[in-house]
Amino acid sequence: MAHSTAPRTVPADRTPRGPGLPVRCGVRGCGCEDPRQLLNAANAVTVVRTVASLALVATAAVQHSWPWLLAGYLTYWIGDSADGNIARWRDQETRFGAVFDVVCDRINCVSCAVVFLQFVDAPWPIAVFLFQFVVVDLPLTLLPMRWPVLSPNYFFLIDRLSYTLNWHVVAKVTNTTLLITLLVVLPDHQWVALVAASTVLVVKIWSLGRVLRLQVPQDTPHVPQGAATSA
Numbered sequence: 122m123a124h125s126t127a128p129r130t131v132p133a134d135r136t137p138r139g140p141g142l143p144v145r146c147g148v149r150g151c152g153c154e155d156p157r158q159l160l161n162a163a164n165a166v167t168v169v170r171t172v173a174s175l176a177l178v179a180t181a182a183v184q185h186s187w188p189w190l191l192a193g194y195l196t197y198w199i200g201d202s203a204d205g206n207i208a209r210w211r212d213q214e215t216r217f218g219a220v221f222d223v224v225c226d227r228i229n230c231v232s233c234a235v236v237f238l239q240f241v242d243a244p245w246p247i248a249v250f251l252f253q254f255v256v257v258d259l260p261l262t263l264l265p266m267r268w269p270v271l272s273p274n275y276f277f278l279i280d281r282l283s284y285t286l287n288w289h290v291v292a293k294v295t296n297t298t299l300l301i302t303l304l305v306v307l308p309d310h311q312w313v314a315l316v317a318a319s320t321v322l323v324v325k326i327w328s329l330g331r332v333l334r335l336q337v338p339q340d341t342p343h344v345p346q347g348a349a350t351s352a
């Protein structure tokens with residue numbers, strides 16, 4: 122959508138967020154809204170949830186304990202939701218925080234999944250999931266940062282289809298929780314989890330190809346006019 126027709130605008134504040142920062146164009150999620158402050162509550166929550174989940178998961182591995190692993194997963198999932206929400210509520214969304222969050226997600230998710238293998242013998246569904254999440258989804262989720270958006274959560278400003286498939290909240294929650302839920306609920310039907318993991322992998326590879334083919338604007342702090350309608 123073009124700047125002039127975007128539904129969620131902040132026209133009252135067209136001032137820069139600080140010295141040396143670009144004038145705000147008013148489009149919610151445009152890169153010009155980045156306050157460029159690394160030390161904030163949102164990034165602190167990301168650090169705490171990453172370290173806390175790692176500690177809980179390591180304890181689960183050493184003690185061979187389900188409850189500790191569950192605590193590690195819950196700390197990762199709840200913390201990952203909390204850091205993003207705190208950033209939005211406190212107006213602390215930064216492009217650095219977006220990338221930091223994506224990298225910390227991989228640390229928590231891989232450590233949880235590897236220890237999960239101690240408890241549920243499901244090497245193939247987990248292997249397909251880890252390949253998808255680290256080898257395909259990590260570069261895919263960093264690609265939106267080539268555009269002047271605050272985070273992949275605003276990639277609908279550039280391309281609505283790839284946003285809906287990959288960074289809409291339903292798509293993200295599904296990708297991080299579906300496989301583990303299927304393996305816990307249907308331990309005797311692992312083919313269901315394998316089909317689900319393989320389907321997500323195909324969608325991710327297709328999305329990677331699509332986003333790689335999108336045109337990237339040069340030298341602008343703002344999302345391009347009419348970008349979403351051209352995709």
Ligand SMILES: [Zn+2]
Nearest residue numbers: 146151153343
């Ligand atoms: Zn802007």
